[in-house]
Amino acid sequence: MTEVSAAVESHLRESIGGEEPTRASVTFLGAQAVDVLRFGPNQERMVHYATVGCSRHPMGDPDAMLTDSVHGPRAELVLSVRGGVDGVLRSLSVLAAAPVVEGLILQPDALVDLREPLWEGTAFTAVVLGPSVIPALELAAPMDPVAFLEVVPVTGTEAAWVRLRGAQALRDAWADAGVDIRDPGRSAVTL
Numbered sequence: 538m539t540e541v542s543a544a545v546e547s548h549l550r551e552s553i554g555g556e557e558p559t560r561a562s563v564t565f566l567g568a569q570a571v572d573v574l575r576f577g578p579n580q581e582r583m584v585h586y587a588t589v590g591c592s593r594h595p596m597g598d599p600d601a602m603l604t605d606s607v608h609g610p611r612a613e614l615v616l617s618v619r620g621g622v623d624g625v626l627r628s629l630s631v632l633a634a635a636p637v638v639e640g641l642i643l644q645p646d647a648l649v650d651l652r653e654p655l656w657e658g659t660a661f662t663a664v665v666l667g668p669s670v671i672p673a674l675e676l677a678a679p680m681d682p683v684a685f686l687e688v689v690p691v692t693g694t695e696a697a698w699v700r701l702r703g704a705q706a707l708r709d710a711w712a713d714a715g716v717d718i719r720d721p722g723r724s725a726v727t728l
Contacts, residue, residue: 539593541593541680541683546572546589549589549613553671554576555579556577558576558587560573561626563627563630563634565638567637568634568638572590573587573588573626574587581619582619582620583719586625586626587685588629588630588632590633591612594637595607595609595611596611596642597609607679608679609681610642611680611681612636613685613686614686615671616690617687619721622721624656628651628656632688644686646666647665647666647704648696649666660692661690661692664690665695665707667686668687669685671685673685690718695707695725695726698710710726
């Protein structure tokens with residue numbers, strides 16, 4: 538485990554709290570392993586899944602002639618689901634590995650379409666990223682801090698809405714309709 542990953546894990550444990558998390562590790566060809574920690578359920582039945590390993594290296598332009606191993610944005614992903622879901626670990630690992638494997642830069646309001654269900658039996662095939670309640674983790678200068686991004690599963694219809702109107706418009710529609718985005722069995726908001 539790198540120094541950055543160790544600091545991320547410690548920060549997550551302190552920020553989320555509760556009992557000792559369980560860990561799953563997924564390795565992709567040509568990339569280092571991504572761990573997913575599962576915290577909970579807590580008293581409100583909330584389960585938090587958090588990646589560790591995405592921020593190991595800064596995200597940058599995959600077509601750049603030289604890569605900067607120090608400067609650039611860093612992020613980890615957090616999915617909070619009431620009651621938890623089976624099978625989401627692989628999808629979170631794919632998302633967390635996307636900066637290394639595909640050159641994707643993970644940032645608030647990004648729409649990432651996996652084109653397959655996030656877990657078995659769900660209509661959610663994409664996610665919208667947003668700011669998390671977990672504060673950023675400051676790293677030793679000159680490294681950028683690690684941002685923690687909330688992962689919100691969306692349906693194909695909601696993904697189309699984000700492409701057309703933007704992530705904030707979808708969040709507003711959820712709020713107007715009283716949609717609980719942490720409910721893994723929720724239906725798509727009518728747009």
